[in-house]
Amino acid sequence: MTITNASTPPSSAGDPAADLAGTKTGVVASVMNGLPTLLVLAVMGGGWIVMHQINSGDSSTEEMEEPAPATTSSDTLTLPEGKLRVAEIESVTAQAHNIQHVHTVPGRLRYDQTKHVDVKAPMDGILAELVVTPGDQVNAGDLIAVLRSPEIGQARAEILKRQKERDIAEQILQRELTLAKNLQQVSDMLDQGQSVDAIEKAFSNRALGAYRQDILSAYSKMLLADEQLAKLRPLVASGSVSGRTVRDREGERQLAETAFRTARDQASFEIEQSKMKAEANLAEAERQFNLAWQSLETLLGYKEDKDAVNLSNEEALSRLEVRAPFGGSVESRGYANNERVMRGDSLAVLANTESLSVEASIRESDWSVVNLHPGAEVSVMVPALDQCVFPAKVLYFGREVQADTNSVPLVARIENNDGLLRPGMFVRVTVPIGERRQALSIKPESILRHENKPFVFVDLGNGSFQRVDVSTGQTSEDWVEVTKGLSAGQPVVTQGAFLLKSELLLQGEGE
Structure with a gap:
């Protein structure tokens, strides 16, 4: 027995119209089957669009409500009142000054050769007494040593004969x-x-x-x-x-x-x-x-008092007194009492350090323009004495270039009345180069460097400062010539310039 489905049409094989109808029916069925997925995608896309519009609206609102920041130049800095007060910034006006280029060279302090003497035995004899020790202070004419010498006796006997x-x-x-x-x-x-x-x-x-x-x-x-x-x-x-x-x-x-x-x-x-x-x-x-x-006095090395000298006996005739040629300190002694000494033997070294010599060398490339002559003043800075600076006067400025150093010698005298300076100290000698002239100048401490470029800060007033790149020329101890970047009358920061540089760099990093 055959069972027939009422919903299934009877087969119509071989009918084209029937085949086309069947195809449309299959497409519609496929669309109906994928409709839920399409609806989910549409809902998700619509939600994304709505959220994007909401976010865009909020952001625009916030941008509309926030005030626009003040625009400042990258080379201009404004300090708050608190920082400005703490910084204690000072300025000096750029203006024309007498400026002279200077050159600093290393040097050494030496004894003044006219006041550093090796007191020697004037002749052969016996050192009867050496009355000084290292560190003693003596005055000109003070007794240093006593010798017994037959040669002195003969010289004094000749005096008696001639008398x-x-x-x-x-x-x-x-x-x-x-x-x-x-x-x-x-x-x-x-x-x-x-x-x-x-x-x-x-x-x-x-x-x-x-x-x-x-x-x-x-x-x-x-x-x-x-x-x-x-x-x-x-x-x-x-x-x-x-x-x-x-x-x-x-x-x-x-x-x-x-x-x-x-x-x-x-x-x-x-x-x-x-x-x-x-x-x-x-x-x-x-x-x-x-x-x-x-x-006799040539043998003695000093002048005797002709009225007070004792020539009455043989012992007095052969007595030789060695006296200090000038006042100073005893640096060393060479012999003990009762030793035999020969002519030229060093009995003691006497030095006076109330004035010293400063010895330095000027490079061959600079010496022709160094403006030095005897009596000219130079500055001597002593690092060992907290960078103290002392004046010195030129004694001699050489003309011959030394072959080993390609330099010429400079010798100056420096006063040492306070006794702070000692021979052998390292010093820095500042000598003038060229002639003095008028030039637009600022203080050396005003000049800063960033990326190897010199610049200064110009005080604009009301706590504002502007970085200005400059070009410099000759320098002296107190002033630096400005050849480009500034004009006369501009206030240039001296004290506090480094603080401004730090603030300007921090401002640049923030941007």
Whole structure:
């Protein structure tokens, strides 16, 4: 028995219309089967669109409600009042200043060579006593050591000899001066025509030397001839005496007068010659005496008091005192008491550090433009004394370039009255380069660097500051020349510039 489904149409195989109807019926069935999935996708897409619109609306609302931030330049900085007060920022106006380029070179402090002396033994001998020790302070002329030396004894004995010779020469000169004075007085009495007895009486106790006999004898003969001639002349008239006898007596009188005048002239000449010779002998004796003292003082190394020196015995003659040539401190000593020393041996080293020398070297490339001359002032900074700066005056600036360093030497004198400086200290010497000139300048502490570019902060007022890139030129100890970036009158930050740099960098990171 065959069962037939009422809902299933009977097979219509071979009918095209029937086949097309069947195909449409299958498509509709497939669409109906996928409809739930399409509905789920549509719902999800609609929800996403709604949420996106909601979010977009909220964001727009927030952007509409938030106020727009103030626009500031990346090189401008404004500090709040609190930070501005704490920073204690100070500014200096950029303006023209006298500026001179300087150059700083390393150097060393040295002893002043004129006040650093190796006190040496002036000759061979025995060191009887060395009275100083290292660290002692001595004054010029103070006793340092005592030596016993035969050479000194000989030098002092030579002084005694020359002193005696000088005394003798002085006595001879005094005698010749006395004779010349007395002879002049005799001549005055002779010119007055006084008698021989009167002259003899006046000069009985006064020196006339051999001139007494020569002059007075000739004078007596002349006077005798005058008397005889005076007696004979009256007798000629009476015929008692012939005229020839009178003429003979007149001739004898003329001869006596000639002899008298010759004796006087000879005496005057001889006394003058003797006086000149005595003066020359005394001058020579004085020179020899002074040379003997100079020889002794050369051996001693100092000047002795000629009035107080003791030359009375052999021990005093051979005593050699070595004294300080100047005031200072004893740096070292070389021998002990009673040691034998030779000429040139170092007894002690004496130094005066009230002034020191500063020695530095200027590079070959700079020395031709260094503006230095004796007496010029340079600055000396001592790192060991908390960067203290001392003035010094140039003593010598070399001309010859040293082959080993390609530099020229610079020597200056620095005062050390307070005793803070010591020889051997390392220092930095600042020397001027070129001539002074007017240039727009700012303080060195105003210049900062970022990425190797120099810049400064210009104070705009009301807590605002602007970074300005600059170009610099010559520098001195107090000022730096600005060749580009600033104009005269702009206030440039000095104190607090580094703080502003830090704030500006933080502001850049925030952006």
